[in-house]
Amino acid sequence: MSLIVAKFGGTSVADYEAMARCADIVLANPSTRLVVTSASSGVTNLLVALAQTGLPESQRLALLKQIAAIQYAIVDRLPHNDEVAAAIDSLLTRIDVVSQQLQHEADKALTDELLSLGERCASILFAAVFRAKGAVAEAFDVRQVLRTDSHFGKAEPQIGQIREFSQKLLLPGLASRLLVTQGFIGADADGHTTTLGRGGSDYSAALLAEALEAEALQIWTDVAGIYTTDPRLAPNARPIAEISFNEAAEMATFGAKILHPATILPAVRQQIQVFVGSSKASEKGGTWIRHQVNNPPVYRAVALRRDQTLMNLHSLQMLHSPGFLAETFATLARHKISVDLITTSEVNVALTLDKTGSQSSGQCLLTEALLQELSQHCRVRVEDNLALVAVIGNQIASTPGICQRVFSVLAPHNVRLICQGASSHNLCILVHEAEAADVVATLHRALFEAP
Known part of the structure; x- marks a missing residue:
């Protein structure tokens, strides 16, 4: 049947x-x-x-x-x-x-x-x-x-x-x-x-x-399917006819409201295709999410996730010393904190917090007990009122010119964190909340509306 x-x-x-x-x-x-x-x-x-x-x-x-x-x-x-x-x-x-x-x-x-x-x-x-x-x-x-x-x-x-x-x-x-x-x-x-x-x-x-x-x-x-970005931020956003599970999972993870992030997981396990459409206008069609799609584009969408917290950890103990990251993540795990994005230098670790499913703000997640425990082996600086903008696509890490094209349009903005390379499907930047809508609109024009 x-x-x-x-x-x-x-x-x-x-x-x-x-x-x-x-x-x-x-x-x-x-x-x-x-x-x-x-x-x-x-x-x-x-x-x-x-x-x-x-x-x-x-x-x-x-x-x-x-x-x-x-x-x-x-x-x-x-x-x-x-x-x-x-x-x-x-x-x-x-x-x-x-x-x-x-x-x-x-x-x-x-x-x-x-x-x-x-x-x-x-x-x-x-x-x-x-x-x-x-x-x-x-x-x-x-x-x-x-x-x-x-x-x-x-x-x-x-x-x-x-x-x-x-x-x-x-x-x-x-x-x-x-x-x-x-x-x-x-x-x-x-x-x-x-x-x-x-x-x-x-x-x-x-x-x-x-x-x-x-x-x-x-x-x-x-909503009549999944769009290249939130139409409220970019009026020329267009619907996507089909998208891969990997792309849809990235979009859901990085803020697209059309899907609950966990929805993708059972469908991926069974390779069940998923259709997203508008019950108010079913004749307009929608988006098919499939295990694989033909000829996936380098740029698929721009996603936005607001209410982000950046935590910067500084310690000279990191310099050529093993175990610092292990100790840090063990501390975070004990306090039920899930790390989202992370970048490192010789003596600094910058990370954002994954608050998916949480009703709390970043400051509530970062309890006084956690901050005191972290401060025993590093200096902690917390920054709120940030937003995560993700360029979603395919083969982003191995396609020449991606970073140049993205960052050439971000010159007027202060980028707080860049994360690229861990996945071939996204390039993430952290910006101030007040600039987020403008960043999304600017990126969408450059990647999807330019001739």
Whole structure:
């Protein structure tokens, strides 16, 4: 059976009209058998607000009312909706009960259950929209197959178990009906609801596609594919018809918002092609991400990642002395700090911090305990308000003239760090945050718009 997994983001399932439009996209291709949905736009933010302890009762009730209004605006458009309404009422009651429990004491497991209820509502409603269009469709509880550890808030998927349970419990049903399931959520070995972290719906869809050995994964969002850069920074940015996994992974890593960075990993493992398109304008096409593409260009895109922290370590102990870097990285590892980019000289190490998935700023990551430990064997200088600009492409390290072309347009700007050579797919520069937008626009004009 040829199988396509389609994932729809929050704006794609924001209301009845959006769901109906997405249902038409799915039903146009009989191979699309599994649909993965996010919560309707705005619902997760409301649930996050509800999860706060000590919330005034009037505010809690107002949040519950807003969530119910979003769900019932869809229910009211459905024919023969009594059964659907009862299911939504049950989930809304659960939201009420769990949010009351969280008012008295913070609990990560209960918080994950609360946050999962947005996706659970959306899957029930989306399945009903499919049925209203004549499809044989039902909601499927992804917690039956998407097993994780018990790290609530950012659970780690158990790849082997996901494959085993998906093949046993999910795959057989896809032959006879369309199944609508939830992104972002899973369950641990004890059956407790877990979440994969914000942005985890793409990851969920990729994990399921991998487990089911799907032919393709479609990610439907509000943007018509991947662009050469953010169109808000460069109005002449253009969509990319196809891109390799390596290029897409680089773009995701260095700030492209279209994909969750981890989404690429399951697709790479199974060599599943990924399509990214706009559910609001499916006729415009989108971007195919494939294992390999023909004739990849030297320049593919310019990516931007803001809110960067640069840490400079200076020590004369580095001079012809082994072990300094090993000791430094061991210290960082003990404090759960992941290094992103690094450059070295005889007595200095400059590095940026990888804050992917973190809600914290760089200063919060660099705790006083960490800085004190590092200062025992080097002088530490920290610089914030920086942004990382990455030129993404192919054979960058071995193509003559790349650096000259890139840096000739950066003369007016103060470049704080340069990293090139570790990967053939990127050239990275660190600049001041205030200059970042201008740097991206200038580079895009020079690399993609010049005759």
